[in-house]
Amino acid sequence: MTELLKSKLLDSIRSYFEPTDEKIANAYLQDLGLTWDFLKDKSILDIGAGSGGFAHAAKRRGVEIIPLDEDPQWWKTRGMFYKHVPYVQGTAFHLPFLDESFDLIISREAVEYMVFPKVNEDKRMSLQEIRDGIERNFRQLLPEVLRVLRPNGEFRFDIGVWGWALYTTEESSLQALEKEKSDPEFRKQRAEKIAQRSLEFLQSIYPHITMHTPPDETGDDRKNYFRMIKSCTVLY
Numbered sequence: 001m002t003e004l005l006k007s008k009l010l011d012s013i014r015s016y017f018e019p020t021d022e023k024i025a026n027a028y029l030q031d032l033g034l035t036w037d038f039l040k041d042k043s044i045l046d047i048g049a050g051s052g053g054f055a056h057a058a059k060r061r062g063v064e065i066i067p068l069d070e071d072p073q074w075w076k077t078r079g080m081f082y083k084h085v086p087y088v089q090g091t092a093f094h095l096p097f098l099d100e101s102f103d104l105i106i107s108r109e110a111v112e113y114m115v116f117p118k119v120n121e122d123k124r125m126s127l128q129e130i131r132d133g134i135e136r137n138f139r140q141l142l143p144e145v146l147r148v149l150r151p152n153g154e155f156r157f158d159i160g161v162w163g164w165a166l167y168t169t170e171e172s173s174l175q176a177l178e179k180e181k182s183d184p185e186f187r188k189q190r191a192e193k194i195a196q197r198s199l200e201f202l203q204s205i206y207p208h209i210t211m212h213t214p215p216d217e218t219g220d221d222r223k224n225y226f227r228m229i230k231s232c233t234v235l236y
């Protein structure tokens with residue numbers, strides 16, 4: 001057995017026995033390019049926290065994270081067993097915290113749900129209406145996040161795969177989705193275009209947002225995360 005195969009096998013055995021909150025924590029660290037060292041001694045809010053698993057795994061390492069979610073269903077099925085971690089029910093659009101409360105606000109695989117416009121079942125929305133709704137909601141979300149961030153604080157988030165496709169035109173077509181399955185080079189170029197457009201979209205709302213690629217072990221070339229630093233001169 002080659003060394004690579006051996007280490008992959010060991011990884012999957014380890015991951016099978018790993019507690020769920022540790023798996024969630026690893027996904028957060030990987031997707032948002034975070035390290036435990038970076039998180040130490042910061043006051044941190046996780047918006048759209050799901051079960052709160054990241055906060056629970058963090059507590060074990062002396063890192064304090066407050067999980068917030070508008071719908072506590074994941075917490076009810078899994079997270080309520082996570083002891084010693086507070087859980088806040090609330091929406092990211094009206095955060096129940098005082099101004100300048102946090103050094104860091106994180107959000108993993110949740111912002112795309114927050115900003116996706118509520119779909120009225122009686123009426124089909126056009127792609128343009130969906131994009132307009134996403135932009136409107138982003139413009140509402142960001143000032144609220146900035147309000148509770150301390151000066152020089154940071155919002156770090158990803159916007160998910162299907163969220164990205166909505167910010168583009170030809171890349172979101174069904175033909176493109178089909179073609180990328182059999183054409184890795186096309187898939188790579190499409191992912192790069194989508195990432196660039198996503199960044200342009202976000203920067204049109206807040207020019208200081210930057211895009212970063214985490215160390216990628218899975219080969220999923222679409223995953224990027226975004227950083228927004230609250231500069232002292234921003235008025236909101």
Ligand SMILES: C[S@@+](CC[C@H](N)C(=O)[O-])C[C@H]1O[C@@H](n2cnc3c(N)ncnc32)[C@H](O)[C@@H]1O
Nearest residue numbers: 048049050069070071091092108109110113114
């Ligand atoms: C796919 S889950 C991600 C959970 C967690 N971040 C993780 O990575 O395991 C998305 C979460 O976002 C939450 N969410 C959606 N809209 C929200 C809003 N406006 N305010 C707070 N949470 C919201 C949902 O309730 C859901 O728990």
